[in-house]
Amino acid sequence: MSLQTTTIDIAHLLERYPSEDGQEALMGLLQDIQEDLGYLPVEALEKVSRHLKIPLSHIYGVISFYAQFSLTPRGKNIIKMCMGTACHIRGGQMVLDEIRSYLNLNGTDTTEDRLFSLEVVRCLGTCFLAPVMMIGNRYYGKLTTAKVRKILKSYQR
Numbered sequence: 771m772s773l774q775t776t777t778i779d780i781a782h783l784l785e786r787y788p789s790e791d792g793q794e795a796l797m798g799l800l801q802d803i804q805e806d807l808g809y810l811p812v813e814a815l816e817k818v819s820r821h822l823k824i825p826l827s828h829i830y831g832v833i834s835f836y837a838q839f840s841l842t843p844r845g846k847n848i849i850k851m852c853m854g855t856a857c858h859i860r861g862g863q864m865v866l867d868e869i870r871s872y873l874n875l876n877g878t879d880t881t882e883d884r885l886f887s888l889e890v891v892r893c894l895g896t897c898f899l900a901p902v903m904m905i906g907n908r909y910y911g912k913l914t915t916a917k918v919r920k921i922l923k924s925y926q927r
């Protein structure tokens with residue numbers, strides 16, 4: 771018997787996927803949890819494992835294969851800052867430092883208010899815009915430290 775208490779309620783998501791669908795339901799259910807909670811907490815994965823009768827180790831294997839899934843809480847806005855060669859030689863590091871400093875990231879990837887998460891990527895395929903970042907699906911190019919501050923500020927309103 772476990773004395774652990776949990777605050778993660780995913781019953782409304784589990785009921786969308788019949789237990790007997792097992793493996794077939796796994797991706798859809800993980801996507802729904804990721805969308806609903808913003809990440810995949812361990813407690814939720816344990817419930818998925820019991821509900822679909824799939825070993826937890828297999829579920830972790832699936833999660834590690836897909837970048838869309840995260841095991842830690844992520845911010846509402848995902849910033850992808852490019853540090854590929856073109857962006858790096860055009861001042862990408864200064865822009866990256868400014869993002870970290872402006873958002874007070876202090877060695878973490880997600881802001882305390884969970885408004886932003888920062889990822890460093892190797893090329894966004896838009897080198898002509900270097901240095902460039904994406905927030906969600908939107909590209910922001912030819913960044914400077916002043917420009918990036920203004921952009922981030924616009925998301926804080």
Ligand code: FES
Nearest residue numbers: 852854857894897
């Ligand atoms: S190197 Fe940054 S977009 Fe290609």
